[in-house]
Amino acid sequence: MDYEEYEYQAFRHEVDLHNRCCAGRLWCIRDICGIICVILTWFLIMYAEFVVMCVMLLPSPYPIYSIVNMIIFNMGSFLAIASHIRTMCTDPGAVPKGNATKDMIQQMGFKKGQVIFKCQKCCSIKPERAHHCSVCQRCIRKMDHHCPWVNNCVGENNQKYFVLFTFYIATISIHALFLSVNQFIMCIKHEWKECTTYSPPATVVLLLFLVFEALLFAIFTAVMLGTQLQAIWNDETGIEQLKKEEARWVKKSRWKSIQSVFGRFSLGWFSPFTRPSPKTKLESYLYSV
Template sequence: MSVMEVNIEPVPGTFRPIRLKADRHNRCCGQRFWCIKDIFGLICAIMTWSLLLYAEFVVVYVILQFDGIFTWYNAINMVIFQLLAFLAVSSHIRTMLSDPGAVPRGNATRENIQRMGLREGSVTFKCPKCCCIKPERAHHCSVCQRCIRKMDHHCPWVNNCVGENNQKFFVLFTFYIAVISIHALFLAINHFLLCIHTEWKECSLYTPPSTVVLLLFLVFEAVLFAIFTAVMFGSQIVAIWNDETGIESLKKEEARWVRKSKWKSVEAVFGRFGVQWFSPFTPPPLPCKDEPYMYSV
């Protein structure tokens, strides 16, 4: 971060909002979606979907295979698992394709500084890497090649930064993956015990060795994902509750910003309490754009 002293003539009158030319960096599909073209991140995202597909296959075709027989146990668990899978995938896609809060690149120009209404001798911050006016609590991401407002961290599993605009979706992703992993673990262990106490041909369409291998791999995957995402979910909730991002905590930055109250900090990410808290289709509360030059359009 570099400090930039503004030496301009005083600007009379009040600041008038402006619209900057659309920043098309990190955009895809006709500029409709945010998209980070990082090979490692794309591989991690594909791995995430592949593991979810594997869990879907084992749960549906090995554990809950109806085989022409209807049971309430199978039906209820099928509905629960499919709902959780749908919400987890939706949260992942929303996290990956949402602008995390990128500051327009190259906006540290004399014209923009004048429109900010700054006076002669004022001091502001400029990012030397993407040449943007750096707002408070923003950090530069070397993968996204942008400064991100309230950046928490860059997560390769969603191939995106977690910041002001998509933190809600990331929290929901970790929550639903943790819950669906625990559910899959319960189903796998229960089915394995069932197979031990009955004939294998009655509890699986596959041979005993194949069934054991499929169930063991699902158990390993479920335990690993449950622990990892539960830890991530907990760390995100603590960060939101304390109004301190992961980077700020790691760097032990002194809080120069005015901290929100615990509940206000939660509402800043999820909005007012309601069912929409748990929906990946309800966007987070829009930040107050008092400084429109800090936002991509």
């Protein structure tokens, strides 16, 4: 091993732990803004859980209505949080940092005289459709955008989890709106003591804040979900759409583009605990020349 290769291996060991925690097992972005947004997201989900369970469903005089809605809402909340954690803790497709050495270029199969693109910020060979993220401080393959709410970039490896996160948040938000409106109607028709264990003013305040939260997140996540599905359908990332970049890559068919994100059609599409088939080594490294 020559001196240049020795330096690269030492540098590679150091950067392999960059943006990672738990001895390098988990992807973790150390961004204060992102961490605050993550905590706020979890707090708002827990608040919705508290109001739905303790204010509306548990005091309800209709047991079947309560049980059915408890199962649906809790399942949606669990899947939303699981999708959020998977999006946050999954490497979005970071390009190896500092890999633009002569030996590595040869190992990757590039031929002499072949044009390659190098990122000046992270000193790495920049694959096609990759963009540098100033927050993650890495080039991300098929980077769509950096989302502070998940404290991570949305890219090639975690787009499925982000889509599921927006889908389940939109679902439980709409469900919370339905339950809140129904609760107001029940409390108006019956005495307040029969529909909740809290005082009427406290109940109104809790429900109004939940309605505001649910309406805001339902609109925001539904728009984001539609944007993501449109990008996948057209085989374009959010950055490519924003910059109106001309497609220099071979576009996949719409079905192939969907499969590249979600895998073959199955119930696993809706599970944050399954992932599409991993890319081959050739697909992972030789995106651009």
